[in-house]
Amino acid sequence: MIGFLVLRGLFRHRARTLLGVAGVGVAGALLLDMQMLSRGLQSSLHRILDQLGYEVRVTPRGTLPFETDATFPGGHRIAAAIAADARVVRVAPIVGGTVYAARPSGVPVAAFVYGMDPPSVALWRVTEGADLGFADSTHTVVSRAMADALGIAAGDTIFVAAEYTSQVGMLRSPRAYMVCGIAHFQFDLRAQRSLAVGTQQAQLLRGEAARDGLSLIAVALHDQGSTKSSTGAAMSAWIRSTFPEVEAYSVAEALDTVQGQLTYFNLFSLVLGSVSMVVCVLLVGTLVALSLGERLGELAILRAIGLRRRRLVSLVFLESLSLVVLSLPVTFGAGLVIARWLDAILTRAPSIPVDLSFFVLTPRAVLRTLVLLLVCGALAGLYPAWLVARLRIAPTLHREVIG
Amino acid sequence: MKVTDPIVVARDLCKDYVLDGHDIHALRAVSLSVQPGEFVSIMGPSGCGKSTLLHLLGAVDVPTSGELRLFGRDLIGATDAIRTELRLRHLGFVFQRFFLLPMLTAGENVALPALEARLPKTERDARVREVLTTVGLAHRLRHKPGQLSGGEQQRVAIARALVNRPQLLLADEPTGELDEATGTQIAQLLQSLHTAGVAIVLVTHNPELAARASRRLRMRDGHIEAES
Numbered sequence: 001m002i003g004f005l006v007l008r009g010l011f012r013h014r015a016r017t018l019l020g021v022a023g024v025g026v027a028g029a030l031l032l033d034m035q036m037l038s039r040g041l042q043s044s045l046h047r048i049l050d051q052l053g054y055e056v057r058v059t060p061r062g063t064l065p066f067e068t069d070a071t072f073p074g075g076h077r078i079a080a081a082i083a084a085d086a087r088v089v090r091v092a093p094i095v096g097g098t099v100y101a102a103r104p105s106g107v108p109v110a111a112f113v114y115g116m117d118p119p120s121v122a123l124w125r126v127t128e129g130a131d132l133g134f135a136d137s138t139h140t141v142v143s144r145a146m147a148d149a150l151g152i153a154a155g156d157t158i159f160v161a162a163e164y165t166s167q168v169g170m171l172r173s174p175r176a177y178m179v180c181g182i183a184h185f186q187f188d189l190r191a192q193r194s195l196a197v198g199t200q201q202a203q204l205l206r207g208e209a210a211r212d213g214l215s216l217i218a219v220a221l222h223d224q225g226s227t228k229s230s231t232g233a234a235m236s237a238w239i240r241s242t243f244p245e246v247e248a249y250s251v252a253e254a255l256d257t258v259q260g261q262l263t264y265f266n267l268f269s270l271v272l273g274s275v276s277m278v279v280c281v282l283l284v285g286t287l288v289a290l291s292l293g294e295r296l297g298e299l300a301i302l303r304a305i306g307l308r309r310r311r312l313v314s315l316v317f318l319e320s321l322s323l324v325v326l327s328l329p330v331t332f333g334a335g336l337v338i339a340r341w342l343d344a345i346l347t348r349a350p351s352i353p354v355d356l357s358f359f360v361l362t363p364r365a366v367l368r369t370l371v372l373l374l375v376c377g378a379l380a381g382l383y384p385a386w387l388v389a390r391l392r393i394a395p396t397l398h399r400e401v402i403g
Numbered sequence: 404m405k406v407t408d409p410i411v412v413a414r415d416l417c418k419d420y421v422l423d424g425h426d427i428h429a430l431r432a433v434s435l436s437v438q439p440g441e442f443v444s445i446m447g448p449s450g451c452g453k454s455t456l457l458h459l460l461g462a463v464d465v466p467t468s469g470e471l472r473l474f475g476r477d478l479i480g481a482t483d484a485i486r487t488e489l490r491l492r493h494l495g496f497v498f499q500r501f502f503l504l505p506m507l508t509a510g511e512n513v514a515l516p517a518l519e520a521r522l523p524k525t526e527r528d529a530r531v532r533e534v535l536t537t538v539g540l541a542h543r544l545r546h547k548p549g550q551l552s553g554g555e556q557q558r559v560a561i562a563r564a565l566v567n568r569p570q571l572l573l574a575d576e577p578t579g580e581l582d583e584a585t586g587t588q589i590a591q592l593l594q595s596l597h598t599a600g601v602a603i604v605l606v607t608h609n610p611e612l613a614a615r616a617s618r619r620l621r622m623r624d625g626h627i628e629a630e631s
Contacts, residue, residue, distance in 0.1 A: 001515075001518045001519070005504075008504075008506040008507060009506060011506065012505065012506040297500075297502060298502065298504055301496075301498070301502040302515070303463070303487070304461065304463050304490060304496050305490065305491070305495075305496055305515065305516050305519075305563065305564070306487060306488075306490040306491025306492070306494075306516050306519055306520070306567070307487075307491075307515070307516075307519050308484070308487050308519070309483060309487070311519065392464075393458075393463040393464065394455075394458040394463050394464035397458070397463070397498070398454065400500065400502075
């Protein structure tokens, strides 16, 4: 009966209901977006890291992967020791850092070099031409931004060096590579110029060959289902204790570290999410209270003809919740559109990896939004429900008749 | 409670309240009893306490002092749940303003008390048809209040009051907002309900309507001045 009365009541004031639904929908959309934002970067990073298939990353002490140009010495020795562990499937030694590249007699441009031997790590995906071969010493794969900056295509030759003398406009001790393909680099920032060569070539370019310097060792573990993350944590702890000169992160540990650096986004989403909840509560509460004020006579009559007090309290609560439930399509529709729009704006920032998203729709974000909106509906119904609970029948009827 | 016992027994009922800082003595030691099937009318000038008395008898308000028993149950100190249950099962209310829910059809308005009383759907539907037939509006079952005349709306309100088969019908100026001809129809309807055995307490300004009652009370300044 109550549901029936609520629906008829909402339908009775269609324009008001539609406005309320729109208002709550917009506030709910903001709440959804803030839920998507609060863990969005972390989820997005998690997805990218998972795609690579490596559970542990070994970096120079005190750094995150490719956070700086720092390397650690004796990289292949450490990689071999890690590879000998029974839990490990394979390891991928990687060198990264800043270099300069130029066409023959062209102006050099700064670029980031990834030194690794395919197919061990899929940090890039070839979109045109061919990939590097294993221990390839003559070819390179470049990013689209790099190809555009130098005006090169597959088949062209470029010169790469770690240093560039700007006074004479020349690369110091350059090495020549033929471009075999254009690739999409997953961790590249927008418009970042990148190229990939074999591990040994990158060490030679960056002067790391003698000390066998590496920027990163990616470690893949045996698939152990749900225990993989704990195995990763155990493996990284073992690496840290065995090789004090390096840092080791499981995916979960890396995400936790990143999360610590994303406090700004968490606070931002907390504040805006809270504001949207307050708006939602005030909006629903005001609408229901206003509607109640117009219907006090009706409610008094319902009490007079025998409807129980708790029935009317439920009626008001359900009205609040119904406004929230009816607004859910607007909440999710508008929320996703706004999130996509904001994501497009934010990921245009130059220091953001291309594949990273700020707003990620996860089951957790959906569930939290639903729960929080229902809580808003319930909170909004408190005051009107209190008004109904203390409604005095006789004076209200008297007022209605005189009025 | 025996079948012949009064359904309403009120002794020395007083009702005081404060309005705009002034003490108002709405009822002063009113005593009254109503027998099963009796038709009692209450007349008197505006503000004499007629509606206040009706509200007390209808368990929608509580007296300041005095004794009040409805259907053998002491209402002084009764919980809200008990009073609500009494209203639902034993009392029917008709008001000057019809107070029908505008978003519901006539049938749905009438069905509300039966729904609250948890009557099975088949019985509920049968009762709704029965009482709407009694008030001559079976053909208006699916019409909303806005599609009905004032007299028809009042008849729907009477049907709503009757759907749970109350033993006592309380009517507060039921013809107050109706034209004379329609008021006469409502008066005839109340008369026929009385004939059918429903006890009625009627508050009215209309002497012709009051004259249909088997017992007529006149109130003034919060007390019963005369009875005939």
